[in-house]
Amino acid sequence: MEVLEKIRQYAEEAHGEQKRKYSNQPYIVHPVAVMKLCKEYTEQVAVLAAALLHDVLEDTPVTHHQLREYLQSVMDRPVAETTYRLVKDLTDEFTKENYPHLNRKKRRRREAERLGKADPMAQTVKYADLIDNCLDIVRHDKQFGKVFVNESTTLLEHMKGGDQRLYQRALEAVAESKRILKEYYDRQAASNS
Numbered sequence: 357m358e359v360l361e362k363i364r365q366y367a368e369e370a371h372g373e374q375k376r377k378y379s380n381q382p383y384i385v386h387p388v389a390v391m392k393l394c395k396e397y398t399e400q401v402a403v404l405a406a407a408l409l410h411d412v413l414e415d416t417p418v419t420h421h422q423l424r425e426y427l428q429s430v431m432d433r434p435v436a437e438t439t440y441r442l443v444k445d446l447t448d449e450f451t452k453e454n455y456p457h458l459n460r461k462k463r464r465r466r467e468a469e470r471l472g473k474a475d476p477m478a479q480t481v482k483y484a485d486l487i488d489n490c491l492d493i494v495r496h497d498k499q500f501g502k503v504f505v506n507e508s509t510t511l512l513e514h515m516k517g518g519d520q521r522l523y524q525r526a527l528e529a530v531a532e533s534k535r536i537l538k539e540y541y542d543r544q545a546a547s548n549s
Contacts, residue, residue, distance in 0.1 A: 359401065359405070359430055359431055360391070360401065360404055360405060360408065362430050363405045363408050363409060363427075363430065364384070364387075364388065364391075364408050366409075366426060367384060367387050367408045367409050367412055368382070368384040370412045370416040370417075370418045371383040371384055371387075371411070371412070371415070371416055372416070374415065374416075376492075377496075378492060378493070378495075378496035378497070379492075383411075383415075386411070386488060386489075387407060387408045387409070387410060387411060388408065389484075389488045390407045390408075390410060390481065390484040390485050390488050391404050391407035391408050391484075393407075393484035393487060393488065393522065393525075394407045394480060394481055394484050394522070396522075397480070397519045397521055397522050398477075398480065398519065400477065401431070401435055401439075402435050402438040402439045402442060402477065403442065403477045403480060403481060405427070405431070405435075405439040406439050406442035406443050406446065406477070406478065406481050407481045407484060407485075409423070409439070409443045410443060410446040410447075410481055410482075410485060411446075412443065413443060413444065413447040414447045414448055420440075420444070423440060423443065424436070424440045427439050427440050438477075441475065441478075442475060442477055442478045442481065445471070445474040445475055445478035446474075446478050446481055446482060446485075448467055449467065449470060450463040450464070450466040450467045450470070451463070460503075464507045464510065465510060467511075468507075468510045468511045468513070468514040468515070469514055471511060471514060471515050472514030472515050472516075472517075474515070474517075476517040476518045476519075477518070478518075479515045479516075479517050479518030479523075480518035480519040480522055481518075482511065482515060482518070483512075483515070483518055483519070483522040483523055483525065483526040484522060484526075486508050486511065486512070486526045486529065486530070487522075487525055487526050487529045489504070490504065490505065490508055490526075490529045490530060490532075490533045491529060491532065491533055491536075493533075494533040494536050494537060495536070498537060498540050498541075501533065501536075501537055502537055504533075505530060505533045505534055505537065508526075508530050508533075509530055512526055512527060512530060
């Protein structure tokens with residue numbers, strides 16, 4: 357789809373020189389993987405576009421106004437508005453900058469509660485995001501992996517409105533991540549005794 361290729365290029369330019377933390381690949385690899393996961397379950401352009409753009413407002417200099425204008429320049433207005441709304445839903449509100457008085461655990465819990473009320477299409481994208489991140493983090497960073505898996509579990513407890521097949525896959529990814537962590541920490545404990 358031509359419009360999705362334009363949006364992929366826009367996301368790639370927005371993420372610029374950013375790299376994936378563990379693989380050092382260009383960051384765009386992640387949004388593309390999230391979009392491909394979503395595409396297995398939906399052909400809705402707004403969902404696929406939101407998957408490509410899901411980290412743009414959070415992790416790049418692109419402003420809400422700039423994103424909205426860009427989307428309206430490449431999509432029909434209703435689809436552009438839906439895409440923008442989904443990206444907005446997928447952008448963390450409970451950040452350290454906005455809520456410095458809350459610790460990470462409290463911020464993530466509030467974020468989970470907020471996402472639990474988000475558009476089901478946004479939840480679908482978030483499932484794909486969790487799937488793509490979960491095993492990658494757990495394989496490369498066991499300590500943060502424990503934190504991320506717990507946060508993902510909380511998110512999935514609150515977000516049950518999206519595509520149920522992708523929701524099941526997200527639950528399975530979290531369960532597999534927990535299994536990997538348990539094996540790792542069991543081996544650590546055995547070697548220390």
